[in-house]
Amino acid sequence: MPELNLTSAPAHLRHGSSIGQPLTRRDGVLKVKGQATYAADNHPPGMLFAVMAVSSIARGRVTSLDVAAAKGHPGVVDVMTPDHKPELAIDPEIKTNPFVFRMEVLQSDEVRYANQPIAVVIAETLEAATEGAALLAPRYEVLPALVGLDAGESFVPPVVGVGNPTENHLGDVEAGLAAAEKQIDAIYETPPQYHNAMEPHAIVAAWDGDRLQIDMPTQGLMLSLARVAELFGIAHDKIHIRSPFLGGGFGSKGLMSGPPTLGIMAAKLVGRPVKLVLRREQMYGPVGHRAPTRQRLRIGADGEGRLTALDHHARTVSSTFDDFYEPAADASHTLYAAPAIRTAHDAVRVNTGTPLFMRAPGEATGSIALESAIDEMAWACGIDPLAFRLKNYAEVEPITGKPFSSKALRACYEQGAARFGWSKRSLQPRQMRDDAGLLVGWGMGTATFPALMFQAEARAVLRRDGSGAMEIGAHDMGQGAWTALAQIAADELGLDIDRVEFKAGSSDLPDAGIAGGSAHTATAGAAIHSAGAAVIAKLADFATTDERSPLFGAGNAGVIARDGRLIRRDDESRGESYVEILARAGVAEVEARGTGAPNPAAMEEYAMHAHGAVFAEVKVDPELGQIRVTRMVGAFAAGRIVNPHLVKSQLFGGMIWGMSFALHEEAITDRRSGRIMNANLGEYHIPVNADVPPLDVITVEEHDPHVNALGIKGVGEIGITGSAGAVANAVWHATGVRVRRFPIKIEELLTQR
Amino acid sequence: MKQFDYVRPATVAEAVAAAAQPGAVYLAAGTNLLDLMKGGVSRPDRLVDVTHLGGLDQIETLADGSLRIGALVSNADLAHDANFAKSYPAVAEALLSGASAQLRNAATVGGNLLQRTRCAYFYDTASRCNKREAGSGCDAREGENRTHAVLGWSESCIATHPSDFCVPLVALDAVVEIEGKTGRREIALEELHRLPGNTPERDSALEAGDLIVAVRLPPAARGFATHARYLKVRERTSYAFAVVSAAAALRIENGKVAEARLALGGVAAKPWRARAAEDVLKGVAPTADAFQEAAWRALTDAKPSGDNAYKIELARRIVVRALTLAAAGTPARIPALPASPFASTSGAIHA
């Protein structure tokens, strides 16, 4: 474990319960002072620097590398190539489980996408390694690159997302459309996007015999560890990965990818610790991205504005060598009560790195299309977009017919609309102006994201000095796990947060699963909950079976753990401190483990989703077409809120990404070469401070007894859904121009004056 | 990165001598040059660091009323000089609309003038680019070119010059003072940047070893202070290059335009002075019709070089708006969002 003295000051701790309190993040001061150790901050003695040489072509073969020139450069220690590299224990092309993606680790001279690693130069300094990589001057045999959504024959993939069916049907869509009074049939396009976490992917790898020490930001410690173990043929217990902090991941640091694997190989090759950090432009290739989509939506409604059919088809792309399909059309499964729904996907293969989960994979992409289409349908029916959504409110999950485990979406609509002032919106577009003559538009979108649970384990300890510990290999990507999970731990152990040693971010702790799918707090929280309950039960055993304890015989009545004491549930005046119980029992500490996992029975019975409603105001210059978001209100119902302060920040972040989706983000791909032409943060636009308007987040009360013991649904990704569509719809309302290709560009709005 | 010499001369004369050899380039704040070197786009043999030269960081008013700005004055210091901003408001507004606060704090006047194009193919050494490597071809011509030039381009290069600062400067007849092998000389800023023709590898009229020592604004430039604006349309509210921009400056006497100045940014390989448009405004009332006419004149010769026909229409509209804003009068303070169409939006607190 790194030395972490997380400070909880200023703590706003309500006596007795930590969950629900808006604690400031405990690692905040560390980060502000630059004292939080990120992977690349580690410099073990003797460490060398590795720099990847990457392919400038998207398809073909490397025919030559000037290894001699690179090796001749002062400071260069070695050059790793397909001909000169440590052998892996298994072929990295073999997919040993669905969470294994193929990676490029110099297994051949084949090039499958631009920016693919083709060699690694290892040197005494970063500068020497960088120059060595440049001196390799690769030559290629170039084949025509497959680029874009029409690159080749389309096919229907076997599954989309993570194991979702490619197609889903409810009722007769064609009949529903035929019977409709009003119909829309529209095509929306979304571009390729890259995660662009602030912290680039990095690894510091050090071998000691057959033991391997790794510092690497990861959203999945144990998944990464298992992959490293199989690739290098070493036992799990020989590997230690530390990942106390991530400078963002957004899905791109979930699974072991090629570059960190190359770092480990390089360290093995030279027999010294090696650091490998990606340059920003190298993040546009081997570490995943969001695939582009083209989505066709056909919607029918009757004379009253009730949906008769919803048909959502999404075309996407995957790489030429592996499979990940953005499940964009699945966004239409849960929100609107159409009697007939069809969702389907097809795909083409292109020369890119394999797409991956990114910021609400499928939901974000599908949501902007669906919410735009719903808006178009509302307009076609002459109905206010909120009224239209309420008219088609899904009381049960449309595609499955299951009841929701909880769904406070109506309250989200109501509270969000009230805060925003939605009732003053003009139905017609291009009606509203501000004092300066700018067009003003108001748009809305519904947010939705599944309440997922993965598997996790935690270990809880209570000590004789009255302190406790909670150990779980959880991940803090910036979302605040160090704080929120410690809050849960404190409550479960019945201790003040200051009395709990909370350990996370290391692979020698119990497996916390993956920080993804917005499920980490729920999953890790559930494990902490059950570990805490288990250790308290053990402690209680000592007391309730010992006649010297005031709790003797309380076994049936049960005890409550609070403030370092156990008290009788049926008589709160009778209790005893942990210190006393452990002292009398003569043990230094008690420990117990607990797990968190989905509940299949509940999942069978209920549809589980978080919901929200986002309202956006944009201003558009009527002649010049420049757009600015000026106000956003989001109301979200996501079960139990562990820390309102952190949750708000997560939702703010999501809403900003949503506006980024609608207005800014796009990887510009050269249609001939397949190279990305804006692989840097200067030209791959994400919102800057001046783009981000005042944001207002409302968290709507929601009690959910089914999702998990703590009633947590997760808030990591839902903010982007709904928001992207709300901004796009606001642009339409401002201008009367419906742009269906995202991000919305100035030229699209110059058509009308 | 390629090995190079680094020299830090003490005087202008030493600097010019040090830069005389082939492969030598001047280094100012390096906000552009160092990026280019890291990307392997520029591979100089010698860097001549001019940031320690004395006397080039002054802003001085000369006896004839001209203003002389030393080449090392930072973009931020110049924009925030109260007298400067009052006398040449469009220039200050343009400066503040560029890059980010951090970059403006570092970037110099000389470096801003000579910053290279942002054409993505120029930056991408795997692409063919006549500007980077003479005669290699131009991958932008048939590539991703929606932000490329609509004026003055040639088949060999369709890149634009990205500077905001240069646009009002060229409108105000700025002059560039140069120290070279043959001593001191000066040229109009309008003559500094070259259109590509068949030799896009040459960005400017400078000879090897030429050092920009100052930029001068002639006395007449002050005459526009009450009616001068810069307007920049970009793809996010701040920290983005212009899609198209315009500087408009008017001298209004008795309700008529006595003299108009107009220049466009983001449309050509140089800041584009629109003299034909200026001419139609001379002596007429500053009306919407007159501005429309000027806009048409300014873009008469424009033609798309790719997926960028919209820039021509956008440029016309920007011209009309910039002239309208200039006619309405320079605001007492530079807006919180300088040069932005959202400048007047209340509550804006960002620069």
Ligand SMILES: Cc1cc2nc3c(=O)[nH]c(=O)nc-3n(C[C@H](O)[C@H](O)[C@H](O)COP(=O)(O)OP(=O)(O)OC[C@H]3O[C@@H](n4cnc5c(N)ncnc54)[C@H](O)[C@@H]3O)c2cc1C
């Ligand atoms: C992310 C980003 C965003 C930006 N956005 C904008 C924007 O919106 N608008 C805008 O206008 N600019 C923008 N810029 C560009 C910025 O203005 C320039 O990088 C800066 O002005 C260059 O000044 P410098 O002193 O750093 O020059 P350097 O990088 O040191 O030099 C640039 C060039 O000028 C030459 N040079 C410098 N000084 C002299 C001299 N005195 N005599 C002769 N040659 C000289 C150098 O040899 C070099 O070729 C942006 C830059 C970045 C990195």
Ligand code: SF4
């Ligand atoms: S437009 Fe000019 S700078 Fe861009 S690739 Fe072509 S030649 Fe190079």
